[in-house]
Structures are given as structure tokens and as C-alpha cells.
Amino acid sequence: MTTIHRVTSQDRRFPLKPGEGVDSIHSNPVYSYAVTFLETDKGIAGTGLAFTLGAGNELVCQAIDHLSQSLVGREIHELMADWGTVSRSLADHPQLRWVGPHKGVVHLALASITNAVFDLWAKDRGVPLWKLLLDMSPEEVVALLDLSYLDEILDRDEAITIIRNEQELRGEREEVLAKGYPGYDTSVGWFDYPDKEIVENAKRALDQGFAAMKLKVGSKDPKRDIHRTGLVREAVGEEVRLMVDANQAWSVPEALEICPRLAVNNLYWIEEPTHPDDVQGHKKIAEAVAPTAIAAGEHIPNRVLFKNFMRMGGMKIVQVDATRVAGVSEFITVSLLARKFGLKVVPHVGDMGLIHRHLVLFNHIALGHEKLFLEAIPHLDSYFVHPSVVREGVYETPREPGMGTDLKSEIHSSAL
Amino acid sequence: MTTIHRVTSQDRRFPLKPGEGVDSIHSNPVYSYAVTFLETDKGIAGTGLAFTLGAGNELVCQAIDHLSQSLVGREIHELMADWGTVSRSLADHPQLRWVGPHKGVVHLALASITNAVFDLWAKDRGVPLWKLLLDMSPEEVVALLDLSYLDEILDRDEAITIIRNEQELRGEREEVLAKGYPGYDTSVGWFDYPDKEIVENAKRALDQGFAAMKLKVGSKDPKRDIHRTGLVREAVGEEVRLMVDANQAWSVPEALEICPRLAVNNLYWIEEPTHPDDVQGHKKIAEAVAPTAIAAGEHIPNRVLFKNFMRMGGMKIVQVDATRVAGVSEFITVSLLARKFGLKVVPHVGDMGLIHRHLVLFNHIALGHEKLFLEAIPHLDSYFVHPSVVREGVYETPREPGMGTDLKSEIHSSAL
Numbered sequence: 001m002t003t004i005h006r007v008t009s010q011d012r013r014f015p016l017k018p019g020e021g022v023d024s025i026h027s028n029p030v031y032s033y034a035v036t037f038l039e040t041d042k043g044i045a046g047t048g049l050a051f052t053l054g055a056g057n058e059l060v061c062q063a064i065d066h067l068s069q070s071l072v073g074r075e076i077h078e079l080m081a082d083w084g085t086v087s088r089s090l091a092d093h094p095q096l097r098w099v100g101p102h103k104g105v106v107h108l109a110l111a112s113i114t115n116a117v118f119d120l121w122a123k124d125r126g127v128p129l130w131k132l133l134l135d136m137s138p139e140e141v142v143a144l145l146d147l148s149y150l151d152e153i154l155d156r157d158e159a160i161t162i163i164r165n166e167q168e169l170r171g172e173r174e175e176v177l178a179k180g181y182p183g184y185d186t187s188v189g190w191f192d193y194p195d196k197e198i199v200e201n202a203k204r205a206l207d208q209g210f211a212a213m214k215l216k217v218g219s220k221d222p223k224r225d226i227h228r229t230g231l232v233r234e235a236v237g238e239e240v241r242l243m244v245d246a247n248q249a250w251s252v253p254e255a256l257e258i259c260p261r262l263a264v265n266n267l268y269w270i271e272e273p274t275h276p277d278d279v280q281g282h283k284k285i286a287e288a289v290a291p292t293a294i295a296a297g298e299h300i301p302n303r304v305l306f307k308n309f310m311r312m313g314g315m316k317i318v319q320v321d322a323t324r325v326a327g328v329s330e331f332i333t334v335s336l337l338a339r340k341f342g343l344k345v346v347p348h349v350g351d352m353g354l355i356h357r358h359l360v361l362f363n364h365i366a367l368g369h370e371k372l373f374l375e376a377i378p379h380l381d382s383y384f385v386h387p388s389v390v391r392e393g394v395y396e397t398p399r400e401p402g403m404g405t406d407l408k409s410e411i412h413s414s415a416l
Numbered sequence: 417m418t419t420i421h422r423v424t425s426q427d428r429r430f431p432l433k434p435g436e437g438v439d440s441i442h443s444n445p446v447y448s449y450a451v452t453f454l455e456t457d458k459g460i461a462g463t464g465l466a467f468t469l470g471a472g473n474e475l476v477c478q479a480i481d482h483l484s485q486s487l488v489g490r491e492i493h494e495l496m497a498d499w500g501t502v503s504r505s506l507a508d509h510p511q512l513r514w515v516g517p518h519k520g521v522v523h524l525a526l527a528s529i530t531n532a533v534f535d536l537w538a539k540d541r542g543v544p545l546w547k548l549l550l551d552m553s554p555e556e557v558v559a560l561l562d563l564s565y566l567d568e569i570l571d572r573d574e575a576i577t578i579i580r581n582e583q584e585l586r587g588e589r590e591e592v593l594a595k596g597y598p599g600y601d602t603s604v605g606w607f608d609y610p611d612k613e614i615v616e617n618a619k620r621a622l623d624q625g626f627a628a629m630k631l632k633v634g635s636k637d638p639k640r641d642i643h644r645t646g647l648v649r650e651a652v653g654e655e656v657r658l659m660v661d662a663n664q665a666w667s668v669p670e671a672l673e674i675c676p677r678l679a680v681n682n683l684y685w686i687e688e689p690t691h692p693d694d695v696q697g698h699k700k701i702a703e704a705v706a707p708t709a710i711a712a713g714e715h716i717p718n719r720v721l722f723k724n725f726m727r728m729g730g731m732k733i734v735q736v737d738a739t740r741v742a743g744v745s746e747f748i749t750v751s752l753l754a755r756k757f758g759l760k761v762v763p764h765v766g767d768m769g770l771i772h773r774h775l776v777l778f779n780h781i782a783l784g785h786e787k788l789f790l791e792a793i794p795h796l797d798s799y800f801v802h803p804s805v806v807r808e809g810v811y812e813t814p815r816e817p818g819m820g821t822d823l824k825s826e827i828h829s830s831a832l
Contacts, residue, residue, distance in 0.1 A: 027510045055482055055511035059475045059521055066471055094443045095471035101664075101692070101715060104520015105475055149691040151667040248517075251567040275565040276517070277720040279695055280727060299517060304693040311696060 002076045002124045003041050007068040009061035009112075010035040012383075012407055013054055020379050022191045024218025024249040030054030031352065031380055034061045034108060035407065036068060036116035040076070046120025047405045050112035051323040051353050056105065063109035066096060071117070080121050081143065087114060087329055088146040103301035107326060114327025115355060115405065123402040129328070129358040130398070134170075134366055138163035141366075145333045146326070149304050153311070159336050166368040173365045180394040181360050183350060183376040184212035184241070189232065191216040198228060199235045209393030212241035212268070212373050218249030222258045233265040241373075245271035248299070252281040259289045269295040269317050276300055282314030293317050297334075298324060298348035306334045310341040321348035322355045331355075335363050350374035350395060351381065351388040354404045357395050383407055418456050418492045418540045423484040425477035425528075426451035428799075428823055429470055436795050439607045440634025440665040446470030447768065447796055450477045450524060451823065452484060452532035456492070462536025463821045466528035467739040467769050472521065479525035482512060487533070496537050497559065503530060503745055504562040519717035523742060530743025531771060531821065539818040545744070545774040546814070550586075550782055554579035557782075561749045562742070565720050569727070575752050582784040589781045596810040597776050599766060599792040600628035600657070605648065607632040614644060615651045625809030628657035628684070628789050634665030638674045649681040657789075661687035664715070668697040675705045685711040685733050692716055698730030709733050713750075714740060714764035722750045726757040737764035738771045747771075751779050766790035766811060767797060767804040770820045773811055799823055 013032040021029040032054050038046035050060055067090050071079070079086065090110055091102055100106045122132040133141065138160040147156060185208070188201035198215065205213050215232050217225040229244055236242065244262055246255070255273040262270065270289060274281045276299035286294040297319030300306055306325075309315050318338045322331040331347070338345050345363055347356035356374060363369040374395055381387035386404040389396040398404050429448040437445040448470050454462035466476055483506050487495070495502065506526055507518055516522045538548040549557065554576040563572060601624070604617035614631065621629050631648050633641035641660070649658055660678055662671070671689040678686065686705060690697045692715035702710040713735030716722055722741075725731050734754045738747035747763070754761050761779055763772040772790060779785040790811060797803035802820040805812040814820050 025508065025510070026514065030511065053511045053514040055509065056479070056515040056522065059478060060515065062475060062478075063472070092441065093471065094441070095446065095469045098442065098469040099472040099476065099521050099524060103693075103717075104522065105515050106472065106520065108515060149667055149694065149697075151669045152697075251565055253567050275720045277519075277718065277724070278565065279724050281565075281568075281720075301519075302693065304691045308693070308695050 002044070002120070004038050004071050004074050004076065005041055006039040007071055008037045009064040010037055011058050011061045013057060014380055014383055016379055019190050019192050020187070023216045023245065023247040024191055025247045026053055032057040033407070034064060034112050036064050036112040038071070038116045038120050040120065044120065044123045046116040046123065047407070048112045048114065048116025048119060048327070049323055049353055049405050050108040052108070059105045060108045060112065063096070063106050064112055067093060067106070067109050068113050071113070076117065076121050076124055080117060083117070083144045083329060084146050087326055088148055091146065091326060102304065107301055108324065110326045111323050112327070114329055115322065115403065118328045119402045119405055126401050128398050128401060129355070129403045130361040133362045141332065144329045146329065147333065150307060150337070153307055154337055154340060162336060162339055163366060166366060169368060170365050176361060176364055176371055177397050180396050181357070181371065182212070182373040183210060183390050183393055183395050184214060184243070184373040185210040186214045186375050186377050187379070188213050189215035189228070191218070195228060195231055199231055202232045202235045206236055206240065211393060212243070214243040214245055214271070214375070216247065217244045217262065218246035222261065225258065226261055229262050229265045238266060241268040243267060243269045243271060243295070246273050248272045248275055250274050252278065252284060255285045256288050259285060263289050263292040267292050269293040271295040271319070272298070277305070279305070279308045279312050279314050282309060283312045286313055286315065295319050295346065297321065301325065303330055303333050303337065306337055310337055310343060316343060318343050318345045319348045320345060321353070322359060323353040324348070328355065328359065331359055332362070335367055335369065339367050339369065344372060345369050346372050346374065348375065349377050351390070352377050354384065354388060357388055357398055358403060361397065418458050418460070418536070420454050420487050420490050420492065421457055422455040423487055424453045425480040426453055427474050427477045429473060430796055430799055432795055435606050435608050436603070437606065439632045439661065439663040441663045442469055448473040449823070450480060450528050452480050452528040454487070454532045454536050456536065460536065460539045462532040462539065463823070464528045464530065464532025464535060464743070465739055465769055465821050466524040468524070475521045476524045476528065479512070479522050480528055483509060483522070483525050484529050487529070492533065492537050492540055496533065499533070499560045499745060500562045503742055504564055507562065507742060518720070523717055524740065527739050527741060527743045530745055531738065531819065534744045535818045535821055542817050544814050544817060545771070545819045546777040549778045557748065560745045562745065563749065566723060566753070569723055570753055570756060578752060578755055579782060582782060585784060586781050592777060592780055592787055593813050596812050597773070597787065598628070598789040599626060599806050599809055599811050600630060600659070600789040601626040602630045602791050602793050603795070604629050605631035605644070607634070611644060611647055615647055618648045618651045622652055622656065627809060628659070630659040630661055630687070630791070632663065633660045633678065634662035638677065641674065642677055645678050645681045654682060657684040659683060659685045659687060659711070662689050664688045664691055666690050668694065668700060671701045672704050675701060679705050679708040683708050685709040687711040687735070688714070693721070695721070695724045695728050695730050698725060699728045702729055702731065711735050711762065713737065717741065719746055719749050719753065722753055726753055726759060732759060734759050734761045735764045736761065737769070738775060739769040740764070744771065744775065747775055748778070751783055751785065755783050755785065760788060761785050762788050762790065764791065765793050767806070768793050770800065770804060773804050773814055774819060777813065
């Protein structure tokens with residue numbers, strides 16, 4: 001019996017070095033977490049994160065304060081036995097729902113809250129999140145999920161069947177636990193880095209063992225993007241998987257013009273070519289650049305929009321983010337949808353939110369998703385009690401109980 | 417020269433009588449405004465509103481505080497000469513954008529801010545908003561709009577052409593200014609009202625001169641919805657336009673099951689049958705209930721999602737809300753999109769946010785949209801300095817300068 005005694009939010013912000021994290025749209029990021037902190041009657045606490053870029057982080061914190069008070073007094077195992085129902089009731093708060101629904105500030109708050117209860121639950125069991133999830137029956141996993149508004153694509157029975165059918169194939173896949181999960185390096189080519197620096201960074205990433213890396217594009221002048229993409233491809237050779245990320249910079253016609261010209265560099269994917277709400281726009285661009293894949297998801301807020309993207313053919317690579325959708329639960333829901341549609345899941349960042357280190361293991365072993373690679377952005381490592389460890393381009397399997405989301409308390413952290 | 421000296425937000429909440437405003441999803445609404453208040457060096461002030469249901473209203477107010485400070489010191493006419501560019505820069509705030517983008521709390525804040533500058537501008541000119549807009553050249557109107565991410569459907573030149581082509585047809589349409597704009601009554605059938613009351617209310621609405629009215633549906637038990645819809649149809653006869661509103665209660669299969677059974681009551685539209693992000697779901701339902709129309713929009717956050725809904729055939733009635741999208745500007749953008757796709761615009765509520773009283777006149781006279789009817793929900797009338805006047809089921813044309821959005825200051829208004 002472990003009972004939640006107190007829920008608080010914390011607004012934690014971490015300045016970056018000049019140029020770090022900058023892309024075509026987000027010119028001055030301050031990497032920040034809206035933290036849900038769950039205190040219990042035992043010596044353990046749960047820490048949940050939602051990620052933001054600074055301003056607005058306090059809004060997510062206040063939404064956490066609003067939404068989370070009903071968790072006080074709840075016993076964690078009893079709570080999680082039917083988390084799908086609880087999650088739905090929080091998502092459908094009769095007043096707060098209006099300022100969403102299921103998107104923006106209130107949904108980020110639900111992400112943080114959800115991640116906190118999962119962290120607490122895993123710590124209470126004394127296991128890392130990936131193991132907590134792998135040890136559950138299919139029925140127990142599906143009881144964690146809010147499958148509302150998905151009836152025609154994925155109902156409870158089918159979700160259980162998908163997981164059950166994968167169970168006998170788990171053995172071989174569990175090798176990933178010893179070997180670790182491959183990473184890819186995003187920090188080679190932030191938007192404002194000069195040409196020389198991206199070439200050096202790309203070569204260094206190769207030396208560090210990464211077999212995949214990503215470059216920021218989305219310039220006003222397409223020639224700059226084409227030039228830089230060519231530079232990196234030339235520097236690393238044809239064997240490395242290279243991706244580019246426009247961070248929503250282009251209109252649909254602009255993307256249709258430039259994407260094929262970038263794709264000639266043998267790109268593994270082109271990420272966020274246009275506005276994240278433009279389902280049909282993504283579909284058109286995806287058709288124009290095939291077989292190069294379109295990747296999207298870091299700004300797709302919920303399972304309903306993911307369902308639309310997947311069914312329309314708007315993405316091949318599903319970059320669902322457990323700190324954007326409603327936490328671990330909706331991440332699993334979206335991963336099940338992707339399984340059904342035969343799409344690959346490569347979550348948005350592995351180390352900054354930390355949770356995805358666990359979830360890619362679950363996705364591979366329990367859902368049968370292909371073992372690909374997970375984004376690595378190390379800028380926040382020093383702020384965590386249990387930072388992710390990436391060696392020779394590979395994420396080590398986390399062994400500490402919980403998700404590893406505990407932040408060091410003494411670190412400088414300032415609200416704007 | 418009228419310069420903005422100070423921008424503040426106000427959190428105004430107004431409790432309703434029991435049962436008022438209740439629908440299948442929103443069980444305890446407290447009608448609330450996140451107010452942007454612009455003070456100037458002259459004796460006039462601008463008041464902009466975004467509408468919420470209570471909890472979370474303070475989040476919108478704080479986002480207003482964040483986003484609006486760059487307006488201090490700006491001269492209103494100079495500011496509005498290129499509002500489309502300013503609006504885009506606010507919508508793309510490099511940090512706050514992450515907690516949207518263009519949706520939820522931050523976009524509601526932009527709605528409130530935008531509406532405040534339009535109110536101030538109209539007051540400074542000494543004209544009601546509808547006249548301010550009608551007196552502009554097509555080029556001036558289009559300079560108010562952020563058309564980004566719409567290139568392939570509606571660019572600046574085409575927007576100007578649409579408005580210019582309608583100019584010579586204005587004369588006849590201006591009759592609406594003297595006659596007023598028809599209303600429809602939504603308060604006949606809130607979700608929890610007993611059968612007897614909805615029948616009485618429907619008959620009273622008829623007596624008051626309304627020729628159209630709406631009933632809330634979305635019950636767990638479809639029989640209740642079918643029964644109540646039949647009751648109202650029987651009470652008011654076949655000539656009255658009757659609509660039903662499910663407020664997103666159904667999954668797609670549920671909607672496909674119940675909507676045709678409701679539509680036999682000669683419904684003018686079925687509103688929000690499912691989740692507001694489900695573009696394809698709406699398309700399927702629209703096909704199943706045709707020729708009955710699907711109406712949606714009160715929860716569609718921006719022009720990009722509207723573009724998707726329209727192009728996919730997900731709606732026939734566009735219920736864009738200038739207190740949900742980015743205010744007057746994005747309302748006009750969406751109305752232009754609707755014109756292009758041949759769809760009708762019936763904004764979400766005419767009196768509560770008050771702005772739509774003005775915007776339907778602009779839409780009809782300047783854009784050539786059909787004169788239909790505008791939702792009337794009178795519960796907040798007493799709180800406004802210039803409430804809307806609905807006589808014999810018809811909205812009187814507002815004559816006071818601005819939008820009529822000034823709230824009485826002495827009214828009880830409490831933050832939760």
C-alpha cells in the first residue's frame with residue numbers, strides 16, 4: 001500500500017549554450033520541464049515531466065495543480081489498475097476540456113501527471129519502467145489506455161490481441177536489453193551552426209559510434225538547406241543514415257518544391273515539413289518524396305490526430321512524444337495504432353525526457369516494433385540524477401527503478 | 417494618433433442558473449471571459465474577449481499577459497495597417513509556440529488580444545466593428561490576415577480578388593443592416609432539461625419569433641436523443657429549422673449508428689458528432705447523413721485544421737468562433753476559405769462573445785455569404801454595457817462604436 005499524500009508542480013528551466021537547440025522556428029529555446037511531483041507515505045516519490053521551451057512552462061504547472069488534486073489519497077496500485085478510466089476523466093475535465101480539448105497546455109499537464117504516476121508505480125515495484133510494462137498481462141496493459149474515439153480502428157479486444165500475439169516472439173527481441181538501443185545524433189546540425197561546425201560535428205558523431213544523425217533545415221533560402229545537407233552527406237559517406245528536420249517551416253507548396261531536392265541526398269526521413277495540423281498537406285508531401293519517409297509527431301497532440309495522419313498516409317515514421325501526448329499511456333496507444341497501420345515508431349528525443357529510453361524497449365519487445373534508433377540530445381544530462389548513458393552510439397538499458405526522471409534539486413533553475 | 421499605454425488581462429466568471437449551458441460533455445459550465453484590456457492616451461479603451469467554461473480561464477489571462485506586452489507603445493492605426501504580420505509573429509512566439517502551436521490556451525490568448533485591438537480601432541474611428549470592416553478596401557482587409565500555411569488554397573491575391581468581386585453586389589445585401597440578422601435559439605433544450613421543459617421552451621421560442629432552434633443530444637442512451645428530438649419537432653411543426661448538437665459525445669461508429677435515426681426528423685444540421693480533431697471521422701459521418709448537414713467549428717482551433725475539414729468534406733456548416741481562433745482576423749480567413757469551398761458560415765454564438773453580431777454582417781455583405789441565422793444564448797446579456805438585442809427572433813444591428821464587448825465593471829465575478 002503506497003498512498004499519494006501530496007501533489008505539487010515544479011517549474012524547472014535550464015538555459016542552453018548559444019546555438020544549442022535552435023531550429024528554423026524556435027530561435028531561443030530554454031529547455032524546461034513542467035514537473036509533477038508525487039509524495040507518498042513511504043520514502044518514495046514520483047516525478048513526471050512535460051517538456052517545453054521556456055515561456056508557458058508555468059501555465060502547464062498550474063494546469064497540473066488543477067488536474068492532479070483528485071490523485072491525493074489514492075493508493076498507487078489501485079489507481080493504476082484502471083488508469084485508462086482515470087486518464088479519460090482527467091482529459092475530459094468538464095471545464096478545463098474547453099481550453100483544449102486534448103491539446104496544448106492542459107494536455108501537456110496530463111502528460112506530466114501521467115508520467116509521474118507511472119514513475120511512482122515503477123519505483124514502488126522496484127523496477128525500471130520498461131520492466132514494469134513488460135511484466136504486465138495484455139489485459140493489464142490495455143487497462144492503462146484511454147481508447148475513446150478510436151473505436152473503428154482499435155478497440156480493447158484488438159489491442160489485447162495485438163499484444164498477446166507478440167508474446168511468443170519476445171525471446172529473441174529481449175537481446176536488446178543486453179545490447180542497448182541504438183541512438184542517433186541530432187546535435188550535429190542545429191540551425192545556426194556554421195557549415196564548418198556541422199561537418200566537424202558530423203564526423204565526431206561518426207567517431208562516437210553513431211550510425212545515424214540529423215540536420216536542421218527550413219531556411220528561407222532553399223539553397224542553404226540543399227548545400228548543408230550535401231555537405232553532411234559528403235562528410236559522413238553513404239552508409240550513415242541521414243535525416244533532415246524542417247520544424248514546420250514550409251508551406252505545402254514550398255515543401256513540395258524543396259523536399260525532392262533534399263531527398264536526392266539519400267535521406268532516411270524528412271521531418272515536420274509543414275504545419276503539424278495539416279494532415280492532407282503531409283499526405284501530399286509524403287507522396288511527392290516517396291520512398292523517402294515523412295516523419296512527424298513531436299507536435300501532434302493526441303491519438304485522434306495520429307489516427308488521421310496514419311490513415312491518410314501522412315507519415316511513415318511516427319514520432320510520438322510521451323511528454324506531448326497524455327504520457328506513457330497515450331504513447332502506448334499511438335504505438336499500437338502504428339503497429340496496426342504498419343508504421344515505424346521513433347519517439348521524439350530519448351534523453352531529454354528520458355522516458356523514451358524505456359518505451360522503445362517496450363515497443364520493440366512487447367509490440368514487435370522494429371528496433372531502429374532513438375534521438376539523442378545530451379544538453380540536459382547533467383541535471384538528472386540518473387542521466388541516460390549513450391556509449392558507442394547506443395543507449396544503455398536503464399536499470400534504476402522508475403523512469404529516471406528525477407532532477408537534481410540543487411541545480412539552478414529559474415522562472416522567467 | 418491613439419497609442420496603447422497599458423495592457424492588462426481580467427479573469428471574469430459568471431455563474432449560470434442550474435441546467436443552463438449544460439451539454440453532454442460540459443456538465444458544470446461557468447461562462448467566463450479571459451479579457452484583454454487596452455488602455456490608451458485618449459479616453460478610450462479596447463476590450464477583447466476569449467470565452468471559456470471557468471477553470472483554465474486564468475491560464476488564458478496569463479498567456480495574454482505574456483503575449484501582449486509588445487503592443488505597449490504602439491499607435492493603433494499604424495499597428496492595424498499590417499496586423500497580419502503582427503498576428504503571425506505573436507502566434508509564432510519562439511517559446512510559447514511550443515505549448516500550442518496555434519491551439520489551446522495560447523491561441524485563446526491571441527484571440528482575446530486580437531479582439532481587443534479591433535475593438536479599440538473601431539472605437540477610435542467611432543464606428544461599430546462591422547462598419548470598420550466594410551469601409552476597408554480589399555487590400556486593407558487582407559493585410560489584417562495571417563495566411564501562412566494556406567498557400568495552395570488561398571493566397572493574398574486570391575483573397576483580394578474574392579472580396580473585390582463581391583463589392584458590386586453589396587447594395588442589395590446591405591438591407592440586412594436595417595432589417596437585422598436572424599437568430600436561432602439554443603437555450604430551448606439544454607442537456608438536463610426535462611422533456612416538458614424543452615417542449616415549453618420550444619413553443620416559447622416560436623412565440624418569440626425564432627424560426628430556428630437547437631436541441632442538445634449526445635445521451636448515453638440513443639433512445640433519449642431520438643425521443644427528445646421527435647418531441648421538439650412535433651411541438652414546433654415542420655416549418656421550423658431544427659438542429660441538434662452532440663458536443664463531441666460519440667465515437668465515429670456511434671455517430672454513424674445514431675445520426676441517421678435523428679436525421680429523419682428533418683434536421684437542418686447535426687453539430688459536433690465526434691471529436692473535433694477527427695477530420696476523416698467527420699467526413700464519414702457527413703457522407704452517411706447527407707443531405708442533412710454536419711456542422712462543426714466551435715472547437716476547431718485554427719485555419720489549418722479548417723482547411724483540412726473543408727477540403728475533406730468534413731462539414732457543410734462552418735461554425736468558426738472568433739473567440740477560439742485568433743480573433744476577428746482568423747475568423748475572416750476561415751470565412752474566406754469557406755467561400756472558396758462553397759460552405760455556409762454560422763458562427764458559434766452571437767451574443768455571448770458579441771463579436772459575431774458584427775462579423776455575420778461583414779460575411780454577408782462583403783464576402784457574399786448567405787444570410788442564415790446566428791446562435792442566440794442570452795444568459796450573459798445583463799453583464800454587458802451594450803448587450804445584443806434580439807427582437808422577434810432577429811438580432812438588431814449594433815450601432816455603438818467598437819464590438820460591444822465592454823463588460824459592466826460592478827458585476828460579481830469571481831475566480832475559482
